[in-house]
Each structure stands twice: as structure tokens, then as C-alpha cells.
Amino acid sequence: MGKYFAPPGAVAEISARRRQKLARNPGLGKAYLEARRAALRQMDALVEKAMQTLRAKKCEVHLAAGAAEARELILNLVDAPMVVKSRSLALEEIGVVPALRAKGVEVVETALGDFVLQLAGVLPAWHLSEKEILNVLKSGLGVTGDLRRALGGVREHLRRYLAGAAYGLTGANAVVAENGSLVIMEDEGNARAVSNLPHTHIAVVGIEKIVPDQESAMTVCRAAAVYGTGQDLGNYLSIITGPSSTGDIQGKQVFGMHGPRRVIVILLDNGRRRCLESGFEELLYCNNCGACLEVCPVFPARGPAYGHHYPGGRGAVFAAFTGGIAAAREAGLDLCQSCGKCREACPAGINTPELIKRLSRK
Amino acid sequence: MTYSQRLKQKISEGLEDKVSAFVRQMVTRVQGPVIREMIRKFDRDELRSVKEYAIGHLAELVDRSVARLQDNGFIVFRARTAGEAVDYILKLVQGGVVVKSKSNAVKEIGLVDALVAAGATVVETDLGDRICQMGNIPASHPIGPALHVPVQKVAELFAAETGQPVPPVPEEIVKVARETLRQRFFEAGVGISGANAICADTGSVVVMENEGNIRCVTNLPPVHIIVAGIEKIVPTLEDGIKVARAAGLYGMGLDFATYVSVISGPSRTHTVEGRVVYGLQGPGEVHIVLLEEGRWEAVKEGFAESLYCINCGSCLGRCPVYGELGERYGHKYFGGIGVIHAAFGSGLDKALEAGLPLCLGCRKCVAACPVRIDTPGMIQRLREQAVAEKGLGRGRKMLLGQLLNNGSAIQRIAPVAGGLVCDRDGRGGWYPRYALFGLEKGRRLPELSKKSFLSDAPRRSGKGERKVAYFAGCLNNLIFPRVAGATLRVLRNSGVEVIVPPGQKCCGYPSLANGDRDGAVRNAIANLRAFGDAGVEAVVTDCATCYSGLTGYPELLAGDSRWVDSAREFAGKVKELAQYLVETGFQPAAGETQRKVTYHQPCHLAAHGLSHGRDLLQSVPGLQFAPSQLEDNCCGFGGTFNLDFYQLSKTIGAHKIQPIHGSGAAVVVTSCPGCMVQLMDLLGSGGQPQVMHISELLAGGGGQHG
CATH class of the missing domain: 3.40.50.10420 (NagB/RpiA/CoA transferase-like)
Incomplete structure (x- = not known):
């Protein structure tokens, strides 16, 4: 359903x-x-x-x-x-x-x-x-x-x-x-x-x-x-x-x-300070508006399986800062197709594919 | 200007209601310093420009916001009059329980009475308002309406409401009130609120509060009705937040009110089918009644500035008249701004009854206003309209045109005539035996001088590089030639050449304050002629009111191309005595050292940001300066106000007596002969402490320019 x-x-x-x-x-x-x-x-x-x-x-x-x-x-x-x-x-x-x-x-x-x-x-x-x-x-x-x-x-x-x-x-x-x-x-x-x-x-x-x-x-x-x-x-x-x-009763x-x-x-x-300190500040630009999810080719099919608490690729990256790289991989870090549509849709232009690449290289 | 019996009656009622006056004044005393500290960083110009723009583009903004509000699902009704607004709402409310929060606009249209008459049960939900409603008690303060109600009485009211005993402890009462009102919120079919601002760009309504009752009123009943004047519309969401911030700061001394809610339509959600469905946890139906009543008229007649008001109530806290009379000063909206509102909502007669003649012109409201609204200026213009319609009155004509008119026959015979109808107290005081010119029996007046100052003033005296012209003013001329003489001595002794131009008249301020603009203009022109070719670096006056009058000439003569330039040049040279002395580096020599001295700051100097008198006093070597509390509170004189409303004038001034005595000073110094008249009356004929003009004190000690 x-x-x-x-x-x-x-x-x-x-x-x-x-x-x-x-x-x-x-x-x-x-x-x-x-x-x-x-x-x-x-x-x-x-x-x-x-x-x-x-x-x-x-x-x-x-x-x-x-x-x-x-x-x-x-x-x-x-x-x-x-x-x-x-x-x-x-x-x-x-x-x-x-x-x-x-x-x-x-x-x-x-x-x-x-x-x-x-x-x-x-x-x-x-x-x-x-x-x-x-x-x-x-x-x-x-x-x-x-x-x-x-x-x-x-x-x-x-x-x-x-x-x-x-x-x-x-x-x-x-x-x-x-x-x-x-x-x-x-x-x-x-x-x-x-x-x-x-x-x-x-x-x-x-x-x-x-x-x-x-x-x-x-x-x-x-x-x-x-x-x-x-x-x-x-x-x-x-x-x-x-x-x-x-304060309406006798000013008290x-x-x-x-x-x-x-x-x-x-x-x-x-994990937020760690994000900031390790060059992943962009992750914290997220306003949770979900505009990225509308255009993501992966998300509609995978749903909650892609992301961790926070949906989609951005959620997968953030999982690395709360639960380590294993958690990020479990959240679908490798599912991203690097199409870059999320970046265009994002009001802050968060480059999630790039963040995913950097994280994977680490 | 005439004033109604109803106004006189309201004044005497107000003067008798001492408890509620005490509460208002106490709130000001406690909250005033907090607010003054908090507003220091607030950008009043920014808020003013928001309101200037909004009211300047009102028609366009109304249309734009209506469109956006409707896009957001609000049901918008534009009410041309209060009656239309009430009729519309009565069609929506068929009875049952209506919960409401504090709103000036709701009060303005008289909605509660209409709803009750239609069979609805209207429940106030702000605790203070609820207490007043339950006990049928008149409000004492706009924000804390029930502050004057003793806690025992409040407990009794809630005990009667619940049928259970309620201990007379604020915390316990609040618990009971929360519970009983919560039930009302849940059973209510309709919630009614006002709005602090309406944002045209997002189609949103901003409401603010501390209790959380507005959040309940606007969220729990299935229908929400908002009543708001069109002047609440501002261009953007951010502007709406600015208004809320200002209202919190200036109205409550909070950098931000506890709850600021921005509502952009009925409660809703979007379904996956792309449909919007209404009525989830909030109301499914939200009406907004945009009230136009009187607003367009105000704009059309040049009173747009009155619509800049954000109803924070800050002005009321500083208004001496409101402090005494409370809600009796104004009509629906309180204080001077309420008088202006009455003029356009209900006509000039209503404005007269609301207290058009009561503004003292102290301009404390302007200083207290987050938008710097010139309420006294607008009141003055309304007084002109009242005079144009109803005439000035014979007594007032004689006073302004004859007694204050230098060289007039009446002026020459007044000291003799006055002496015949007054008893003397031997210390320069007169007690009128009859009520004449509104002078009440039993009051103490300063004796009129047998010879006016100007009748034998030296045209030219002193020698030095500096040269000034002296403007004497009526009170020095007629009552205190000794002050004028002292001023000349101070100037001369410090090496300044002083000329006293003959032909100078009253500054015109009293005429203007009485709505006699023509009289003021005549005086202004006469003075410009008299001072025109004096060739001086400054025109010095030792009267705070004259300073206001003289520096106002450019505005007074703005429409007169023959005079406006010289008015500007003249006004640029006008200096208050202490200001002139301080600015030219005057160093007072040893002066009064035996007795403690305190200072009274005249409103007409405070309004211009001048405080040189106090500074100068403190620089007198050896002088024991004893500051008194409420130094810059109005003395209540107000020129002819003191004649028209003597009891009120004296009640306002009486607040100064205790602090002056409390300072332990034997001398009260001030920079305004008007304030002197009042202080001498207030402090009585005992002669302690002695009332003195700053020039008298300085003349005793001498001094020179550095």
C-alpha cells in the first residue's frame, strides 16, 4: 500500500x-x-x-x-x-x-x-x-x-x-x-x-x-x-x-x-559538527524540503531503503557522520547514479553526487 | 475651541478613578525604564519607512493582499463601514460559544455587544480581559486590563464561575483559568481575533501574544474570523515580523513576544492527487474582514500618518493625560491617536468629546512611538478644523489676541485689573476671587508685573564679539520681567552684546495650540519682521515653549513663499538660553552653593533632545546638584490647558511634588517660565523649595565664555 x-x-x-x-x-x-x-x-x-x-x-x-x-x-x-x-x-x-x-x-x-x-x-x-x-x-x-x-x-x-x-x-x-x-x-x-x-x-x-x-x-x-x-x-x-x-493578576x-x-x-x-569540520558543510545546507527527491531516479523505487532517517542520497551521506561509513553504505550510498538532478532542484544547490564520491573515496 | 459637557464629565470621572490611574502610572514606572533600555537598538526609521510605503500605496496593497489571501483559501470581506463588518459577521455566527482574543478592531466595530444581542456567548480569553468580563470591571490598562483588580476579587470571580473554592494565589488562579477556558475553546464554534499585521506578498496574517490564548482562538474552533483595519497591511512577511517585533518591544518590553503566529489560510493538507483538503487540526474556514471605516478619509484629508500606528500602546504609557484619565481619553482607540481615529471614524464632534482639547503638546508620545507618529501635530491640525467650524470663542480670542498681544490696551490694564479681582499672598502670588477666563477660584497665580518687560527693555546692551537678539516671550514679558532681566545680565556679563528687538510678539505657539493658525501666522510674520535685520549670530530665548514655537516657523509658513525662506533662516538661529551658553563654551562662575538645587526638564526642550540646562547646572562650581526622580515628567502646565482643565493640569503636575521634595533640594531650577508658573502653584505659597529660572541662578553667580 x-x-x-x-x-x-x-x-x-x-x-x-x-x-x-x-x-x-x-x-x-x-x-x-x-x-x-x-x-x-x-x-x-x-x-x-x-x-x-x-x-x-x-x-x-x-x-x-x-x-x-x-x-x-x-x-x-x-x-x-x-x-x-x-x-x-x-x-x-x-x-x-x-x-x-x-x-x-x-x-x-x-x-x-x-x-x-x-x-x-x-x-x-x-x-x-x-x-x-x-x-x-x-x-x-x-x-x-x-x-x-x-x-x-x-x-x-x-x-x-x-x-x-x-x-x-x-x-x-x-x-x-x-x-x-x-x-x-x-x-x-x-x-x-x-x-x-x-x-x-x-x-x-x-x-x-x-x-x-x-x-x-x-x-x-x-x-x-x-x-x-x-x-x-x-x-x-x-x-x-x-x-x-x-502577568494579568497584579503584575505577577x-x-x-x-x-x-x-x-x-x-x-x-x-555528527553535525563533524560534517562541518570535515568539509561536508554542504550537507548542512539541507532544508528538508524534498525537492531533490522529486527528481531522483533512484528514490521513488527504493523509498525508505535509500537514505537513513533523512531520505535519499543526502540521508545516505549523513548516515556516515552518525553511524560511520558502513551505515552510509547500508543507507544506499552506492545507489546514486550521479545524474546531478538533485543539485539542480536544490535551493542551496547541494552537490550530493559529489559528496557521495568524496565519501566513497575516503 | 469649544469642548463638550461630556468631556468635562469624563475628566471628572477619570480624576476620581485614582486606583486605575495608579496602576497605569505604576506600570509606566516599572516598565518604562526596561522598554527604554531595550529599544535603544531599534531602527525606528526602518519601521517608519515600511509604514510610509504601505500607507502611501494602500489601495494597491489592499488589492494585492486580497488576491493573495484568497489564493491561500481565506474568505475575504471588505467592509466599508463598521456596520457592514458587523452584519457580515452576524451572518456567520448563529449563536453558541464564541471565543475571542484582544483586538482593537473588534472593539472598534462594537462586535461583542452585537454578538451577545444575537444570542451568542462571547468569551474573552486573555486572562485580564476575562477577569474584567466576568466581574464587569472597566479596564485600567490596555495590556494589563485587570491589574487593578485585587487577587482576592479575581479568586472570587473564578470561584463563582467554577462553583469550587479558588485560593487567592495567582498560580492557583491561573490553573483554574486555564482549565475553564480550555473547555470554552473546545466547545466554541467560532474564534475571533484581530491581526497585528497582514503581509501582502505571502497573503498571511500575523498575530502576537504571550499567553497562548490567541493560538487557541485561531486553531481550535472550526471557524476563525479575523477583523483587521486595512492599515495593518504591510508589503512583505519580513515587514510583518518587524511590526510584531516593534509591538513586543515598545508595548511589552520584550525583544520578541512569546508567541508570534503567521497564519496563511485555513488548516489544510495536500493529497497525492494534488487536491487541497481543509480543516485538519486548525479551522477549515477562515474569514478575514478588512475594515475600511474612516481610513480612506484619513488618507484623503492628509492624516495618513495616523494609520502608521501599530497599536503597541507605548505612547499611552508616556502620555500625562492618558495616565490620569485612561480609556476616557480617546474613543475606541485610546489617547491622542484615538482622538484622531475618532475624527475620521465618527466625526469632529466625537473627536472633541474624545479629548481633542486635551493634548498638552508635550510630545512624549512622539518620543515613545516606534514609528515616530506626530500625534500632537495632527491633533493641532484637527483643532484648526474645529476652530474653522465652531470658532475660537470670545474669551480665547481676547486672551490670544489681546492679552498676549504686546502693547494692546488690555495688556496695559491687566496688571491693575488683575490686582482688583485677586487677593495677594505677599510672595508674588494672586488668588482670583472670581472664576475669570477659566481661572478657578482658589488657585495660586503669579502676579502680573506692573510694567511689562518689553515696555522698558534696553534695546541694546552689553559689548562683545558675540551678538545675539533676545526673544522674551509672553510669560517673561507679563509675569517674570526679572527672569528676562537675569537672562540679559547673564549674556551681557559673559561678553555678549544683546539686542531686544521692539515689536516682537507672542511666539504664536499658544494660538497654534488652540487651533488658531491664522493668529500664529500673524505673530510669526510680525516676529520675522522684528528680528529680520538684527544681524545677530543667534536668537536666544529663555522659554522652552517659545523655543518650540520659534523653531516651528518654517513648518508654519511652509505654504507662504514670501516668508518661508526667512523663517528657515530665523529658525536656524534660534537657541534656547542654556543651549546657547553651552555651545559657546560658557563657563559658569561660582553660583548658588549654600542650597541644594534640583532641575525640572521642560517637555518642550526634551522633545527637541535639548538637555543643556541640566548640564549647565551641574557645571556650576560648588553647586550641590540633587537629581529628582521623574525630572522629565510633564508638569502639566500646557499653557491654556492649565486654564481650561485646571484640576487635570494640577493632578498631572502633582506627581512631581513628592520627588522634588524627596530630592532634598531647596531650589527647583527650570528653563521655562510656563513650568515655573505651574511649579509655583504646585509647590504652594510656602516658598519651599524656591522655583527659579536657570538664568536667575546663573545671573547670581556670573560666569564667562571660555
């Missing part, structure tokens, strides 16, 4: 929208690349600054050297039978979902696609057709009718979990060092709920996502939206700067008014 990538019709639709948006904003790719480069040039300083500003904003901050450390942090924090989460590659990277489940914690996916897959009990595939979604929802939730109605049923179903969860797990598209802000972009509104309704919000973010200022964060989000889904911007941008608070600041009273940010290194 399902396909690893959208059928040609949907791809054509996204590319048409993307072309239209890029025609209005032709400098976007370049602006994105410059923003990334500028951030990576000062990564250590930005990590330090972000930790300081996040703390000043009353977030709890951890810098995790590896996936296991990040995972353990969360396992030790979560003392509830159920958590809700939104889609995040960083969460996948640290393998926290299976670890929580092994501990007996129910982990509820809240993005439609992920929820449906969870309901169907299948491993991450990429896309289900509308018909397949309806079938899963019918057998899993007992909702019937057209997609719109079925989605109403999903909404009600998930809302119970969102209302009852004590912990919400998310990633982030950017961390803004100057203000200590998390920036989360999405279309459905589930990440807003996950990051607003529970008492504690836990965000896991790769350190390459730290940018100096809000303007750079907006460039990152614009690029992710235009190249990812062909939209000017994702439907919801949440810029979160510290826990929810009010109290946390946890309507949103979380605790915001825990786990900044994840997990």
Missing part, C-alpha cells in the same frame, strides 16, 4: 506552483543559501548564543552530542502514559518514538499522513491515495463519508489526545539565536496544538537549524515552503519564544497560562 513518492500528477502540480512562486521571488534560493552559509560560518557562536537566549526566555536547554543522549533525555523526562507529536525528522533521527513505546508510553502522531500510517500499522511509507486514506480511517476509526467528513472524525479523535497529553514533541524549522525563538512551520495546525496544549513542549532541533535572526528564519521558512510544497509559506508559522505566561508573572509552562529544547549535534 502507498507509494514512496507522489504520482507524476501531484509532482507536476507542486512544480508548477513552485515555478510560479519562484518567478515572483527569483532570488530565494540564493538568499537561502547565503543565510545558511552565514549561520554555519559562526555555528559555535550561534549554539552558545542560542543556548543563552533560550535560557533567558525560560526554556530548559540541552545540547545533546549524540542521538542516544537526546533520546535518554526525553525518556527520563516523560512520566506520562501518552505523548502527542508532530512530524519531525530530528525526532526520527534520535529514534525516540520506538524507545518511548518500548517504555510503554503511547506516542500519538498528529499529522494526518503519519496518523493514518500509524493507524494502518505500516512503517513510514510516503504517500497514500485519498481512497487508501479513507479505507484506513473507515476500518481504524469507523468514520465514513467523503474525505472532508472523515477528516472531521480524525480531528475529533486526535483532539482527545491533544487535550489530554502532558507532553508534546516537535522538531523546529529554525532556532533564532538573537531572541531565543523556535520557529515551526506546518500546514495542518497539529504542530500548533502539540506545542500549545500540553503542559510541556519538547522540541528537538539539529544545531544546523540555528540562525542569527528572525529575518534569516523567515528566509529558511520561505525556501522550505516554496521548494517543498510550492507555497509561498507554510500555512502556519509558530514563532515560540519561551513558555506561555501571563505566572507560567503556563494557555500554552505550556515548560519548554524544553534539545539542540542536537549528532
Whole structure:
């Protein structure tokens, strides 16, 4: 069931929208690349600054050297039978979902696609057709009718979990060092709920996502939206700067008014500094938009078998920094046909075939 | 300018509501220094140019953003009037629970009352607003509306709401409020919010907050309705973020508000078939009501600048009148900018009732504004319209045209006539026996001098390389010839030749402040004639208000090609006394050393960034300078404001008394005879501390140019 990538019709639709948006904003790719480069040039300083500003904003901050450390942090924090989460590659990277489940914690996916897959009990595939979604929802939730109605049923179903969860797990598209802000972009509104309704919000973010200022964060989000889904911007941008608070009773600041009273940010290194130090900086330009996957001749056939946490060739290369060259080969390092189409599609022009060659030579 | 009984009534209500005034002033006192520190690096010019561009291209931007918003799936309604906006929303809301967040635009159109009348249950979700709503309590502050409500009362309100005891502890109350409001969010059919900005390029709406209630209002109910004035539209997403940043900085003293949400349509996802389906975890239907009411009129009549306002509330924190009267000053939107809003949304009569005559012209709002909006300037122009429509009034005509008009018959007989209707206190104070010209009985006035300064001032005195012309101003001329004399002595003694041009008149500021532009122009031209061929390096004035008046001539005469050039040349030479002395390297000799001295900074110097008076004082050898808190707070004088609204004027000024006494100073020095009049009244006839003009202090000690 399902396909690893959208059928040609949907791809054509996204590319048409993307072309239209890029025609209005032709400098976007370049602006994105410059923003990334500028951030990576000062990564250590930005990590330090972000930790300081996040703390000043009353977030709890951890810098995790590896996936296991990040995972353990969360396992030790979560003392509830159920958590809700939104889609995040960083969460996948640290393998926290299976670890929580092994501990007996129910982990509820809240993005439609992920929820449906969870309901169907299948491993991450990429896309289900509308018909397949309806079938899963019918057998899993007992909702019937057209997609719109079925989605109403999903909404009600998930809302119970969102209302009852004590912990919400998310990633982030950017961390803004100057203000200590998390920036989360999405279309459905589930990440807003996950990051607003529970008492504690836990965000896991790769350190390459730290940018100096809000303007750079907006460039990152614009690029992710235009190249990812062909939209000017994702439907919801949440810029979160510290826990929810009010000072409305006699001027006393109290946390946890309507949103979380605790915001825990786990900044994840997990091989990223090694990337930077060993000349693979380009790898960290990735915005996870997926534009490369649309044009990759290998990916649609192989799906999750090509890549490791992060899909496709770029994921295979990154696997070398988290798990060594053997992990990279297992992730399909040798599958790349060096056609170079991914480089053309990438807003930052990441030359994945070249990275793969260099890695193979090492 | 006339003012309504309703305004008088609002003023007395405001003056009686001391608790809420205390809260507003306390917030300013606590938050003010934090904000001032944080905004130092903020680029106001950048934000101003964003707003200038946006309002300058408003029609085009409205069209562009409507198209983009619709592309994104918003249902856009352009409401020409508040009524249209309300009607549209009433068609969408059939009753049930409506959750709402704080919004000026929602308040502007009177939506809540209309919804309630239509059978809906409207629930405020900002904690402060909710407290006021539950207790039916008027708000005391735009951002912390319930700060004046005691914690016991808040606990009682929530206990009544839940039927459970609630301990009077903020943390416990917040827990209960979170839970009760959470239920409302889940049961609500509609969420209503405003917008901090609308970004035309991405078709997005920016909202900001600290509590997270707006995120709930805009995400949990199936329908979301946004109400926003068209002036909220900015060209780009980045501009929208700039607006949010400024509102956080200037409004709350936060470098970024806790939650800034950018919403680009209804909740949606894309299916593999390439279809967009709506209504996942967020609302499937989002309406945006773009409110035009009064905005186009403001642009058309030359008040586009009023639309630069981002509603951060920073100006209100610094406005002396708002500090006392709160929401009673303004109409729907508060303070001076609210008065302007009233003029275009509801007409000039409403603006008069909202407090058109109340602006003191202290310009503290301009200094506090992230966009540097010239609210006092716009108020002045509206006053001109009011005078054009309703006339100046007989008493005011006599005051501005006769009493302040040098050489007039009334001016000559006033000291005698005044003496007949006032009691003397023997220390230069008069107490009027009757209410005349708005002078209330029981107040202390400085005695009018028997002989005006200009009637026998030396035309030319002193010798030296430097040569200046002296502008005396009405108050020195009529009340404080001794100050004018001291100023001449200081200048002469330091080797400056001083001429006092005959034929000089009132600077015109009082006329302008009263909406009598023609009178101000007449005075300006008379003064340009009088000073025209003086051949001096500077025109020195020792009155802060006159400094404002005289340096404003180029703007006043901008439309008059015969005079505008000489106005520019003249204004370029105008110097405030202390400014002139400091800039020419004046070194005060030993002066007052026995008594401690404190300083009061006149608003009309602060507004121009001048603080030479204070610097000069501190450079007097041996002088014991005792700074007092709130040194640059307005004394509340405001010229004719003091006559029209004496109680309000005195209440504003009264905040200075304690800090001045607290400084332990025996002398209060200032650089404005207007402030002197007020300080002498405030500090009473006891004569302690003594109120003195800086020239009097310097004349005692002498000094010379280095």
C-alpha cells in the first residue's frame, strides 16, 4: 500500500506552483543559501548564543552530542502514559518514538499522513491515495463519508489526545539565536496544538537549524515552503519564544497560562559538527524540503531503503557522520547514479553526487 | 475651541478613578525604564519607512493582499463601514460559544455587544480581559486590563464561575483559568481575533501574544474570523515580523513576544492527487474582514500618518493625560491617536468629546512611538478644523489676541485689573476671587508685573564679539520681567552684546495650540519682521515653549513663499538660553552653593533632545546638584490647558511634588517660565523649595565664555 513518492500528477502540480512562486521571488534560493552559509560560518557562536537566549526566555536547554543522549533525555523526562507529536525528522533521527513505546508510553502522531500510517500499522511509507486514506480511517476509526467528513472524525479523535497529553514533541524549522525563538512551520495546525496544549513542549532541533535572526528564519521558512510544497509559506508559522505566561493578576508573572509552562529544547549535534569540520558543510545546507527527491531516479523505487532517517542520497551521506561509513553504505550510498538532478532542484544547490564520491573515496 | 459637557464629565470621572490611574502610572514606572533600555537598538526609521510605503500605496496593497489571501483559501470581506463588518459577521455566527482574543478592531466595530444581542456567548480569553468580563470591571490598562483588580476579587470571580473554592494565589488562579477556558475553546464554534499585521506578498496574517490564548482562538474552533483595519497591511512577511517585533518591544518590553503566529489560510493538507483538503487540526474556514471605516478619509484629508500606528500602546504609557484619565481619553482607540481615529471614524464632534482639547503638546508620545507618529501635530491640525467650524470663542480670542498681544490696551490694564479681582499672598502670588477666563477660584497665580518687560527693555546692551537678539516671550514679558532681566545680565556679563528687538510678539505657539493658525501666522510674520535685520549670530530665548514655537516657523509658513525662506533662516538661529551658553563654551562662575538645587526638564526642550540646562547646572562650581526622580515628567502646565482643565493640569503636575521634595533640594531650577508658573502653584505659597529660572541662578553667580 502507498507509494514512496507522489504520482507524476501531484509532482507536476507542486512544480508548477513552485515555478510560479519562484518567478515572483527569483532570488530565494540564493538568499537561502547565503543565510545558511552565514549561520554555519559562526555555528559555535550561534549554539552558545542560542543556548543563552533560550535560557533567558525560560526554556530548559540541552545540547545533546549524540542521538542516544537526546533520546535518554526525553525518556527520563516523560512520566506520562501518552505523548502527542508532530512530524519531525530530528525526532526520527534520535529514534525516540520506538524507545518511548518500548517504555510503554503511547506516542500519538498528529499529522494526518503519519496518523493514518500509524493507524494502518505500516512503517513510514510516503504517500497514500485519498481512497487508501479513507479505507484506513473507515476500518481504524469507523468514520465514513467523503474525505472532508472523515477528516472531521480524525480531528475529533486526535483532539482527545491533544487535550489530554502532558507532553508534546516537535522538531523546529529554525532556532533564532538573537531572541531565543523556535520557529515551526506546518500546514495542518497539529504542530500548533502539540506545542500549545500540553503542559510541556519538547522540541528537538539539529544545531544546523540555528540562525542569527528572525529575518534569516523567515528566509529558511520561505525556501522550505516554496521548494517543498510550492507555497509561498507554510500555512502556519509558530514563532515560540519561551513558555506561555501571563502577568494579568497584579503584575505577577505566572507560567503556563494557555500554552505550556515548560519548554524544553534539545539542540542536537549528532555528527553535525563533524560534517562541518570535515568539509561536508554542504550537507548542512539541507532544508528538508524534498525537492531533490522529486527528481531522483533512484528514490521513488527504493523509498525508505535509500537514505537513513533523512531520505535519499543526502540521508545516505549523513548516515556516515552518525553511524560511520558502513551505515552510509547500508543507507544506499552506492545507489546514486550521479545524474546531478538533485543539485539542480536544490535551493542551496547541494552537490550530493559529489559528496557521495568524496565519501566513497575516503 | 469649544469642548463638550461630556468631556468635562469624563475628566471628572477619570480624576476620581485614582486606583486605575495608579496602576497605569505604576506600570509606566516599572516598565518604562526596561522598554527604554531595550529599544535603544531599534531602527525606528526602518519601521517608519515600511509604514510610509504601505500607507502611501494602500489601495494597491489592499488589492494585492486580497488576491493573495484568497489564493491561500481565506474568505475575504471588505467592509466599508463598521456596520457592514458587523452584519457580515452576524451572518456567520448563529449563536453558541464564541471565543475571542484582544483586538482593537473588534472593539472598534462594537462586535461583542452585537454578538451577545444575537444570542451568542462571547468569551474573552486573555486572562485580564476575562477577569474584567466576568466581574464587569472597566479596564485600567490596555495590556494589563485587570491589574487593578485585587487577587482576592479575581479568586472570587473564578470561584463563582467554577462553583469550587479558588485560593487567592495567582498560580492557583491561573490553573483554574486555564482549565475553564480550555473547555470554552473546545466547545466554541467560532474564534475571533484581530491581526497585528497582514503581509501582502505571502497573503498571511500575523498575530502576537504571550499567553497562548490567541493560538487557541485561531486553531481550535472550526471557524476563525479575523477583523483587521486595512492599515495593518504591510508589503512583505519580513515587514510583518518587524511590526510584531516593534509591538513586543515598545508595548511589552520584550525583544520578541512569546508567541508570534503567521497564519496563511485555513488548516489544510495536500493529497497525492494534488487536491487541497481543509480543516485538519486548525479551522477549515477562515474569514478575514478588512475594515475600511474612516481610513480612506484619513488618507484623503492628509492624516495618513495616523494609520502608521501599530497599536503597541507605548505612547499611552508616556502620555500625562492618558495616565490620569485612561480609556476616557480617546474613543475606541485610546489617547491622542484615538482622538484622531475618532475624527475620521465618527466625526469632529466625537473627536472633541474624545479629548481633542486635551493634548498638552508635550510630545512624549512622539518620543515613545516606534514609528515616530506626530500625534500632537495632527491633533493641532484637527483643532484648526474645529476652530474653522465652531470658532475660537470670545474669551480665547481676547486672551490670544489681546492679552498676549504686546502693547494692546488690555495688556496695559491687566496688571491693575488683575490686582482688583485677586487677593495677594505677599510672595508674588494672586488668588482670583472670581472664576475669570477659566481661572478657578482658589488657585495660586503669579502676579502680573506692573510694567511689562518689553515696555522698558534696553534695546541694546552689553559689548562683545558675540551678538545675539533676545526673544522674551509672553510669560517673561507679563509675569517674570526679572527672569528676562537675569537672562540679559547673564549674556551681557559673559561678553555678549544683546539686542531686544521692539515689536516682537507672542511666539504664536499658544494660538497654534488652540487651533488658531491664522493668529500664529500673524505673530510669526510680525516676529520675522522684528528680528529680520538684527544681524545677530543667534536668537536666544529663555522659554522652552517659545523655543518650540520659534523653531516651528518654517513648518508654519511652509505654504507662504514670501516668508518661508526667512523663517528657515530665523529658525536656524534660534537657541534656547542654556543651549546657547553651552555651545559657546560658557563657563559658569561660582553660583548658588549654600542650597541644594534640583532641575525640572521642560517637555518642550526634551522633545527637541535639548538637555543643556541640566548640564549647565551641574557645571556650576560648588553647586550641590540633587537629581529628582521623574525630572522629565510633564508638569502639566500646557499653557491654556492649565486654564481650561485646571484640576487635570494640577493632578498631572502633582506627581512631581513628592520627588522634588524627596530630592532634598531647596531650589527647583527650570528653563521655562510656563513650568515655573505651574511649579509655583504646585509647590504652594510656602516658598519651599524656591522655583527659579536657570538664568536667575546663573545671573547670581556670573560666569564667562571660555
